[in-house]
Amino acid sequence: MFVSRAMKGIGEVTSFRPGSIARVVLRALAEPWMWAGLGMMALAFFCLLVLLSRANVSFVVPVTALSYVMAALGGRFFLGEQVNANRWLGVCLVCLGVALVWAG
Amino acid sequence: MATGQHLRGKTAVLLLLMVVFGSSGDTLMGKGMRAIGPPEQWRVAPVVEFVYGAVVSPVVWAGFGCLLLFFLSYMLVLTWADFSFVLPASAAAYALVPLLGHFFLGEPVSPLRWAGVVMITLGVALVGNTPPRTTMPAPAAVQAAHPAAAAVAKGD
Numbered sequence: 603m604f605v606s607r608a609m610k611g612i613g614e615v616t617s618f619r620p621g622s623i624a625r626v627v628l629r630a631l632a633e634p635w636m637w638a639g640l641g642m643m644a645l646a647f648f649c650l651l652v653l654l655s656r657a658n659v660s661f662v663v664p665v666t667a668l669s670y671v672m673a674a675l676g677g678r679f680f681l682g683e684q685v686n687a688n689r690w691l692g693v694c695l696v697c698l699g700v701a702l703v704w705a706g
Numbered sequence: 707m708a709t710g711q712h713l714r715g716k717t718a719v720l721l722l723l724m725v726v727f728g729s730s731g732d733t734l735m736g737k738g739m740r741a742i743g744p745p746e747q748w749r750v751a752p753v754v755e756f757v758y759g760a761v762v763s764p765v766v767w768a769g770f771g772c773l774l775l776f777f778l779s780y781m782l783v784l785t786w787a788d789f790s791f792v793l794p795a796s797a798a799a800y801a802l803v804p805l806l807g808h809f810f811l812g813e814p815v816s817p818l819r820w821a822g823v824v825m826i827t828l829g830v831a832l833v834g835n836t837p838p839r840t841t842m843p844a845p846a847a848v849q850a851a852h853p854a855a856a857a858v859a860k861g862d
Binding site for chain 2: 615694700703
């Protein structure tokens with residue numbers, strides 16, 4: 603969510619030349635939201651490692667599929683995106699599907 | 707400003723790059739790290755040996771490169787597309803990996819896994835049918851990087 607906030611602030615990339623992409627990356631690294639996002643990703647990875655050392659993989663990994671629902675909630679309430687009924691239904695199906703693929 | 711069709715097209719290309727680089731990166735990194743194995747003891751010398759093993763492994767470097775390209779594609783697509791669109795759409799990788807494993811490597815797929823693959827495919831199709839961007843776009847990155855172009859865009 604934080605990485606998305608940082609990238610939305612930069613604006614739509616319209617040129618995919620290496621120089622333009624390098625400028626976008628440098629601007630992203632100057633955004634505080636980007637660093638907050640990278641920090642949260644590192645924390646999430648650490649929490650996953652700790653959880654995996656304490657609980658069963660077949661329980662932990664499917665539960666992480668809930669991140670899709672959290673992304674939709676964050677998109678709606680933190681980033682102001684419009685999550686319509688179709689997108690909600692799709693997110694719920696993806697969440698259940700990822701949990702089943704891991705559990706199976 | 708990109709048209710709806712153009713926006714969908716470039717979103718699909720970047721999502722495809724995310725799926726390809728993300729799953730290749732995870733696979734290569736996993737393969738490389740398993741080949742090294744965990745440190746024999748949590749002491750300085752075995753841990754240094756473990757880190758050295760990772761640093762000199764071409765497979766780990768290839769995995770690292772793929773994951774960097776994955777993150778770059780992720781950053782670029784998020785400059786215009788919704789987070790609530792990109793994240794579920796990129797879950798297509800979880801459906802693709804068992805399918806590729808089944809059809810190319812002959813790996814067995816349990817009924818539960820098949821059900822998951824079908825649900826992900828339906829979910830990604832539903833999310834993919836919604837508009838990729840629902841928020842007001844910020845000024846284009848390239849315009850902002852070129853003051854003269856930004857002035858022309860503003861009509862100065």
